Amino acid sequence: MQLIGMLDSPYVRRVAVSLQLLKLPFEHRPVSVFRHFEQFRQINPVVKAPSLVCADGSVLMDSTLILDYAESLADGGNSLMPSAPDKRLETLRVMGLALAACEKSVQVVYERNLRPADKQHAPWIDRITDQLLWAYATLETELKRTPLEVERHNINQAGVTAAVAWFFTQAMLPELVRASDFPTLQQLSNAAETLEAFAAAPHGPGTYQAKG
Incomplete structure (x- = not known):
């Protein structure tokens, strides 16, 4: 399998980390x-990252899919x-909050970096900023009440997604x-970044480096 996209995208990095934890070999192609x-x-004519080129040549899009x-x-x-349904529901709720925070973070970054200053719409930026802060505030509360495990053999998709989004x-x-303002999320991120799967696919312009 080939993972297409840059590791400065949280969605690409989420997949790169997860594939390692699932023990699925892949080649990373850092195409922007x-x-x-x-x-x-x-x-991929849609030009959407991440894209996954599967063994039969099929191309999948969207990190969750x-x-x-x-x-x-x-x-x-x-x-x-x-x-277990109750644990899965809990995991999905955390993932949803983390992905919402991630989406709003990306929107703010795009507004700042891609749209000319005179074209930026302040009420829209205020709105997505409020959504971003609300998502992280709710996620912080959730993780205080039910901490996530961050050890290599215990971290689940909620932990991966929250840690990648926060970083x-x-x-x-x-x-x-x-x-x-979010000490629980910062602690989660600090612990996750020490794991081999995160270190092998660091945020930035580089390429995933398989270990061993």
């Missing part, structure tokens, strides 16, 4: 949707999703979402 648009379009497929390929013991936000918007 901005700098390598035409090259990306040859792989890619990971749903990855779960079907992995041995049951390597699943990142709980099977991205802190890398891109530290003045907007202050780490000191």
Whole structure:
């Protein structure tokens, strides 16, 4: 399998970390949707990262759909999703909050970096900023009440998604979402970044480096 996209995308990084934890081998191709648009379009005409080129040549898009497929390929013991309905519901709720925070972080970054200043609409930026802060505030409360495990053999998809989303936000918007206001999320991120699967796929312009 080939994972297409840059690791400065939290969605690409989420997949790269998860595939490792699921013990699924893959090749990472750091193709940018901005700098390598035409090259990306040859792989996936929609030019959406992450894209996963499967063994039969099929191309999947969207990190959640890619990971749903990855779960079907992995041995049951390597699943990142709980099977018990109550635990699965809890995991999905945390994932939803983390993905919402991630989406709003990306929107703010795009507004700042891609849209000319005179074209930016302040009420829209205020709205998505409020949504971003609300998502992280709710997630912080959830994780205080029910802490996530962050050990290599115990971390689940909620932990992966929350840690990746938080690291991205802190890398891109530290003045907007202050780490000191969310100590539980910062602690989760610090612990997750020490894991081999995270270290092998660091946020940034580099390439995933398989270990061993």
